[in-house]
Amino acid sequence: MNKFILLLLDKIAILYKRSGVDYEQLRAIISVKLEINSRKTNGMLGQSTTGKQTSFTFGLVIYTIVGLLFALVIFFQNSALISFALLYAYIMVFIIMVLITDFSSVLLDTSDNTIILPKPIQDNTVFAARNTFIIIYISQIVLALSAGGIIFTFIKYGLVSGILFLVSLVLITLFSTNLTYTLYLGIMSFTSEETMKNTINYMQIVMTVVFMGSYQLLPRLIGNLEDVTQMLTFEDWMLAAPPFWYAAIQTLLLKQTEANLIIVLAIALAIVFPFALQFGIQKYFIPFFNNKLQDLAIQNKSDEKDKIAKSKMSFDFSSSIKKLLRLQLIENSGYLLTIASLKADRKLKLRIYPSIGYMAVFLIIILLNISRKNENWFVELNQTYHYLWLIYFCGFLLNTATFETLHSENYKARWIYESTNLEKPGMLISGSFKANLIYFFIPAYILISILILSLWGLKAFDDVFLGFFSCSLISLINTRLNQRFLPFSLPEEARTNGNNFARGLLMMLIVGVLSGLHYLLATIPYGITLAIIPFIFLFWMMMNNIQNMSWKEITT
Amino acid sequence: MATAIEVRQLSKRYKEKILHELDFSVSEGEIIGYIGPNGAGKSTTIKILTGLIPDFEGSAIVAGMDVRQHAIEIKRVIGYIPENAALYDVLTPLEFLEFVGHLYGLEKDKTILKANELLKLFGLENSRNDRMNTFSKGMRQKVLLISGLLQNPKILFLDEPLSGLDANAVILVKEVLQQLKIAGKTIFYSSHIMDVVEKISDRIMIINQGKLIANGTFAELNEQAQSGSLEQLFTNLTGTGEHKEKASQLIDIIK
Known part of the structure; x- marks a missing residue:
């Protein structure tokens, strides 16, 4: 040619x-x-x-x-x-x-x-x-x-x-x-x-x-x-x-x-x-x-000097959010590394940010499908549970972010983890997870919640609340079972690794189980309200479990 | 002896002035060691002299031609190895050198012959058909050096040419530079490896914060400053001579 x-x-x-x-x-x-x-x-x-x-x-x-x-x-x-x-x-x-x-x-x-x-x-x-x-x-x-x-x-x-x-x-x-x-x-x-x-x-x-x-x-x-x-x-x-x-x-x-x-x-x-x-x-x-x-x-x-100065300023801003998260010292390192990369790494942005746009496309597809089937679709919309699709699609954003923040062009810099005397490397993973949560997922979830509440009304409030913990839980379970890697420790090529297909299937299973459970709970009176506390507890337990992961449990 | 490079009142400004009224000349066949701390303006000077930065104040004549007006003609007779130069690293060294030969208008057969011989000389004959993305830093630097010599330049500008080379390659490059001098080539090079600069340079120029603060043979400069070695002279002149104190501070900090 x-x-x-x-x-x-x-x-x-x-x-x-x-x-x-x-x-x-x-x-x-x-x-x-x-x-x-x-x-x-x-x-x-x-x-x-x-x-x-x-x-x-x-x-x-x-x-x-x-x-x-x-x-x-x-x-x-x-x-x-x-x-x-x-x-x-x-x-x-x-x-x-x-x-x-x-x-x-x-x-x-x-x-x-x-x-x-x-x-x-x-x-x-x-x-x-x-x-x-x-x-x-x-x-x-x-x-x-x-x-x-x-x-x-x-x-x-x-x-x-x-x-x-x-x-x-x-x-x-x-x-x-x-x-x-x-x-x-x-x-x-x-x-x-x-x-x-x-x-x-x-x-x-x-x-x-x-x-x-x-x-x-x-x-x-x-x-x-x-x-x-x-x-x-x-x-x-x-x-x-x-x-x-x-x-x-x-x-x-x-x-x-x-x-x-x-x-x-x-x-x-x-x-x-x-x-x-x-x-x-x-x-x-x-x-x-x-x-x-x-x-x-x-x-x-x-310009690089200006950039560093600016990024220092923004770290000061995010420190107030960090206090709420009660980040521990090592966890803080994972958090800062991920936040800095999410802000500065253009390639990472290119891999993660489009998923927000996909969500908008997905929303249009849902609305198109509904509107075709029924002329009075807008009036009858709030009698459906279609918002569950949006909630769990938003959860997909968090999964994308946690998956992508495992990969880096500079993955060889992982030597720094291995050369230090870290006892609980899981802290780095949980720190990175919290960064994705704060910087990426929560803003998107707030937007989608506003949209859901304005279309479906306050009856969806419990679902939105439960959905947040359920989506986070999906990501945490997926991280624990499926992605036991330290942040930015995998080469770019690992993304297309054959094992990812099996990982993808397992991930779909986790999403299927939790979203299915959410749907079932939604059909039971007070089911969602009663499930909130157990979901928060599960979230806390999973987070603790990840924080305590040892080197043996990390895939290197 | 004819003048190879002549610089008068050369200044360059970006957001702030980074070169201040440089004045120097280099005779044909001279080896000039151009040294200075990081950010002193060495690379900028070389880029101006090689016609890569046309926007500057003052005048610069290279090979008898004005850099502003005859950049292309100058590039035909010089060789330039930039610091941290890129390579098309999915190519093999032979493909890359053939490409460089094309840009100089060299005949394909002669380029390949010459490239093969030079690759052999630098110990890369077994890697000549491997893609350069598998090369070490030193191997890449050797390819760059060869690319700068391929067209038999009259004047050679080298910006940190020894970076990443192993001990044998450093000795080889030193020898190559000496031989090029004997062949009548002018060499203008910057380096941080002081003992090499000291040994092979006919003249040493030291630049600090964009100003030329010393210009002479090592013997002349040594006589003025009574330093003993170029390293000592360099630290004295560039005001970075508090290494001992800094090292002690470091130990205190990490305690």
Whole structure:
């Protein structure tokens, strides 16, 4: 595949040479980057370890499936304006998100600079190489995403429309790529690298949720598309929304609208804007970009100092919460380590935070399912026990957090546990558990409780109260039986370990037993109220048991 | 002897000034030991001279060319080994060196031949087809050194080149530097390993808090400061000479 891409690149070498790029150098960089990429794991979808190229291929298959689902809009919606605008919007958002997530490392990689920039290579060659590499990658994703759209357009609207779709795709890719560059430029001009990386981190979290959400929700929503308001004419406001510019081309071709000034303007924007952005980038961006990266690499050191100062302040704040938890000395170490990582480790955030978004998606799915079955669903909602799903799904957040805080890139730092004379290493586990509870679970649980109480009323109060201890208990039992590891002591690869399947089954069993028990108790008068005290007692007992775990009971 | 590097009133500012009006010149064929405490400005100076930081005050001429205007031409005739440099570590050393050769516009066959010989010289011939992510720090440093020598540079800038190397490799690098000097190369390098700097440098420059505080042969500097060793001279000049007291304090603290 890499050879094929390089062969294609050779065909357009003349274009590079004419724009002053040293093609031989560019080819060498692209060749190496493609090789590296094929030996590395895929970023956005991938948590895969050894599959290397297969994880990227797997990603493409998923993109194709999701793209196919979305492309159904072309069949279900007869307004070309609406169907194409929706499809283009989806592709655009996806491209921008992929660029922000996977390629932030390429765009902002200062370590790469220490290899390439000391060599006799012009800035425009470095930039063209970065750009080309990104476009090669994006093109594969765009093709996968829009495969369904291409097929359906050819089938439903014919050859010319299909070809126009392909041309629009090229323009959309160029537009989205250049827009992202400009966004980067803007953010980099006004902010530090830390803020930039944090912004990207949150975008990555949103992206993961959007991806998972669209995968779950699209098939459910697609059936309702016929009900979408029929917008057949091109309105003035659509000029502000780029997907409509490209949809306008198809609309005009299919004679679903008359040619007027607005339509012509939209089509002109669709063609001119990507190139105008390209011109702006060439003129202002390239000279600025590498210098800025070099500066960022140095400025980063002083930003680190600020960061440490800030984190010290926040530790003072959390000390008041710690008092409530009655943390013991060693437990405190586990607590502080986990809190510090939850605050600062972007990769950890990326693994944990999306589960909050999944919860929102899950809530929408529940409400969609209920609303489909019954027209008076909202009135009759408070007679159901559906909130139990939400409570136990929220418990899933705590399990995710306790599982993820076992893993770290720097897992070898576990030597510090082993080199000290800890008698009860379980204290570290309980400290880490409390950190997850305080920093992650309780805020999410309070939100979900407010939602449950507002939808189901005060009758759910006991359940919410019991649910908190039940969810915590699930995590504690799971930790005791299933995850007897010290915090951050496992390598990243251990996440995909074969044993995790068996662990997952056991975990589901624990969730099944406790949530089933909760449901049964809910059907018995005063069952929940009476169960609260025993659940608190069990929680306390489990916590004590974990605190007293010895080295023999810890899996190393 | 012709001048290889000439620096006049060189200053650099980020949030605060980190280099203060540096003035020095280096003749062709000289080995310069550029030393200073952590954060003194050594790496920044080297980055400016290698054309990596174009935004600075004053002037810097390398190989007869202005760094601001001819960075690319300068990069063609210099070799640079940065401190903590990255490697594409999923590549093998041979693949990496071939890539570096491409960037210098070297012929592929010659690059591979030369890379193989250099890898052999540094004891990496059996690892030449292994991915570098399995390499130790010292092995990676050797690959970096080779990448800096591959294009036969006139001037070599080395930022902590001995970091992570084992004793044999350190001796080898010392020898290589001496041989390069005999071959007429100019070497500008920073290091914390004082005895190596003392032994192989023609001239030593000491920078502290962005200011050049000493510049001369070891004998000249020693005569001025009556220090006995470069280590002693360094601690005297950079104001970090209270090691004994600090060590005693440490013992008191940990008691």
